[in-house]
Amino acid sequence: MPDPSSFPSDAAGRTFARLFPRLQTTFKKYRNDSPADWEIFSRQLTANFEVLFNSLAQVYGNQYDFYYHLECLLETLAQSWHERPIELKELDHRRQNEPDWFQSNDHVGGVCYVDLFAGNLDNLKKKIEYFKELGLTYLHLMPLFRSPAGENDGGYAISSYRDVNPDIGTMQELTELAGDLRKNGISLVLDFVFNHTSQEHEWAMKARSGDPVFQNYYYIFPNREIPDEYELTLREIFPDEHPGAFTWFPEFQRYVWTTFHSYQWDLNYSNPEVFIAMAREMLSLANAGVEVLRLDAVAFIWKQMGTSCENLPQAHLLIQAFNACARIAAPALLFKSEAIVHPDEVARYIKPEECQLSYNPLLMALLWESLATRNVSLLQESMRGRFAIDSGCAWINYVRCHDDIGWTFSDEDAAHLWINGYDHRRFLNDFYTGRFEGSFARGLPFQENPKTGDCRISGTCASLAGLEEALMQKNKGLTELAVSRILLIHSVAMTIGGIPLIYLGDELAMLNDYSFRDDPHKMQDSRWVHRPQFNWKKAAARNKGNNPPSTVFLGLKKIINIRRSNKAFSGHETDFIDTGNPSVFGYVRTDGSRRVVILANFSERNQAVQSNLLRLYGLGYEYYDLLSDCVFPPEDIVMKPYQFICLQAE
Numbered sequence: 001m002p003d004p005s006s007f008p009s010d011a012a013g014r015t016f017a018r019l020f021p022r023l024q025t026t027f028k029k030y031r032n033d034s035p036a037d038w039e040i041f042s043r044q045l046t047a048n049f050e051v052l053f054n055s056l057a058q059v060y061g062n063q064y065d066f067y068y069h070l071e072c073l074l075e076t077l078a079q080s081w082h083e084r085p086i087e088l089k090e091l092d093h094r095r096q097n098e099p100d101w102f103q104s105n106d107h108v109g110g111v112c113y114v115d116l117f118a119g120n121l122d123n124l125k126k127k128i129e130y131f132k133e134l135g136l137t138y139l140h141l142m143p144l145f146r147s148p149a150g151e152n153d154g155g156y157a158i159s160s161y162r163d164v165n166p167d168i169g170t171m172q173e174l175t176e177l178a179g180d181l182r183k184n185g186i187s188l189v190l191d192f193v194f195n196h197t198s199q200e201h202e203w204a205m206k207a208r209s210g211d212p213v214f215q216n217y218y219y220i221f222p223n224r225e226i227p228d229e230y231e232l233t234l235r236e237i238f239p240d241e242h243p244g245a246f247t248w249f250p251e252f253q254r255y256v257w258t259t260f261h262s263y264q265w266d267l268n269y270s271n272p273e274v275f276i277a278m279a280r281e282m283l284s285l286a287n288a289g290v291e292v293l294r295l296d297a298v299a300f301i302w303k304q305m306g307t308s309c310e311n312l313p314q315a316h317l318l319i320q321a322f323n324a325c326a327r328i329a330a331p332a333l334l335f336k337s338e339a340i341v342h343p344d345e346v347a348r349y350i351k352p353e354e355c356q357l358s359y360n361p362l363l364m365a366l367l368w369e370s371l372a373t374r375n376v377s378l379l380q381e382s383m384r385g386r387f388a389i390d391s392g393c394a395w396i397n398y399v400r401c402h403d404d405i406g407w408t409f410s411d412e413d414a415a416h417l418w419i420n421g422y423d424h425r426r427f428l429n430d431f432y433t434g435r436f437e438g439s440f441a442r443g444l445p446f447q448e449n450p451k452t453g454d455c456r457i458s459g460t461c462a463s464l465a466g467l468e469e470a471l472m473q474k475n476k477g478l479t480e481l482a483v484s485r486i487l488l489i490h491s492v493a494m495t496i497g498g499i500p501l502i503y504l505g506d507e508l509a510m511l512n513d514y515s516f517r518d519d520p521h522k523m524q525d526s527r528w529v530h531r532p533q534f535n536w537k538k539a540a541a542r543n544k545g546n547n548p549p550s551t552v553f554l555g556l557k558k559i560i561n562i563r564r565s566n567k568a569f570s571g572h573e574t575d576f577i578d579t580g581n582p583s584v585f586g587y588v589r590t591d592g593s594r595r596v597v598i599l600a601n602f603s604e605r606n607q608a609v610q611s612n613l614l615r616l617y618g619l620g621y622e623y624y625d626l627l628s629d630c631v632f633p634p635e636d637i638v639m640k641p642y643q644f645i646c647l648q649a650e
Helices: 009-019 023-033 035-060 066-083 086-097 121-125 128-134 171-183 202-208 225-231 272-287 313-329 343-348 361-373 377-386 411-416 421-432 467-473 476-495 514-518 526-530 536-540 548-564 611-616
Strands: 109-112 138-141 187-192 196-198 246-249 254-257 264-266 292-295 334-337 357-359 394-398 444-446 456-458 499-503 574-577 584-591 594-601 607-609 623-625 637-639 644-649
Touching: 023 035, 023 066, 035 066, 035 272, 035 313, 066 272, 066 313, 086 171, 121 171, 128 548, 138 292, 138 499, 171 187, 187 272, 196 202, 225 246, 225 254, 254 264, 272 292, 272 313, 313 334, 343 361, 343 377, 361 377, 361 394, 361 421, 361 476, 377 411, 377 574, 377 584, 394 476, 411 421, 421 456, 444 526, 456 526, 467 476, 476 499, 476 548, 476 594, 476 644, 514 526, 584 607, 594 637, 607 611
Parallel strands: 109 138, 109 499, 138 187, 187 292, 292 334, 334 357, 357 394, 394 499
Antiparallel strands: 196 264, 246 254, 444 456, 574 584, 584 594, 594 644, 607 637, 623 644
């Protein structure tokens, strides 16, 4: 096996062609077509080949045809670069010159379903001004590719990575939208569903018909012998739908590995052809103008007998290899990790060579935990120990997304505070489903497991924060408290460090939509309760009136403007402080000599914070709140219910 570090950096094209003879024709053609462009690719290939080679060699190096597959992959990378539009190559150049661009305090994200938000891609273009008004620079569109009619896991069962769902548009329209967003300073983000395809994908259809090449794209077995061995150490993900991890398909008399839904077939990454095929799909999306790919279900992509088949070392190696492919053929592309697992495992995916961005499920879960308990101890403990990540990466901080809320805090962190993790999760489930007496929340259980008592929580931000209950009671005081909760947790996400992400609709305090129960394709999935049709009538009145939608919208715009006007909110270096009050969460953001101290009251009662504490963190004797523009005297601060304060030295 050759040592990649010995490859001459000044003649990469000739070196690789010599090692891989079949590449000579391809490389020569691209070099002759555009020598300057080829030189750029040659530099990118040389700079990243060692990582690509080493990661793939550790996964596939013992296979007899490893070099053949590596040659095929290199040919794919060269072809993809050759086809990459010039404006995206210019973006590559800008991103390479400013690799920490996403650390800026200018960035704010939004996420939505195209059909629910605007109907189709053409209409979505017309909403760019709305995105700009809100301050978005990052737009994540939920799965929009062709998928099975009826049940399709909200689009996460992909039937084609090259075809948009015809109900919402075409691939050409998606490419045009990406360009329009880019011209307006907004990066397009899509999901890369790379653990599985739908059973209607071309590969799965060929496997079903008996094609041995494509049967090797999946885990397919004629009987229960091997599935039974695997399931000795696997956990059930969707026990309500099917037990275990395998589904029997009588029409072709085979068991197929289906970690999630039975119509989602897990890809077999032990086959290098699968990696190459998915690399092609990834680079095709990058060449359509996608700037960030959310890697869906990263924890599950490698299977190994006798393990949980989650978070295995090979999963990390494969992500590193995908990342190296991007650095070579689409350098502007970033990866975002989606790993709703133990916080220790989440952190292992967050590296410049794997995922530069990562959802922060721990922060999301503990914001809701703190609202339920009125106590920030677990939030403070967990953030102090787990918030810091590689300086070349950033968190995506959110309070809600398309998915359920899972209580993914560390039992070890909880035990340090004398909290029993199992009991605490049961309490939180009861609280957010409204089963706990005195709860303000109106959520629904998702995938409740009667054997373990485990479940997750569905519901919009507003309904979980108490607005639905308050409006039903027509109680003005409770309504004000609910609105304050919504603004509080969003304000933390905006200022704690990283890129904040708004689930569009939450900025208008949209409530649960129970109409999903009338749809036979959705009625078994309670997550549809927090995926309502966007209310454009409310949006039209967003800047006027004294009502929850406009109060939340204007409140969010204000904290976004504060974020974007203060460099202390760039990056993600955050010092978490002990406020001396168990209901008040505190942290410090710094930019040079400027310091901002954040205080967030998670209680519906007034809470005091000593002025000596503020002086200890460098605010001196006179300071003001960026949110209210009020100057505070040098005395203890009494915070109002659910008040959020950004204090800066006067």
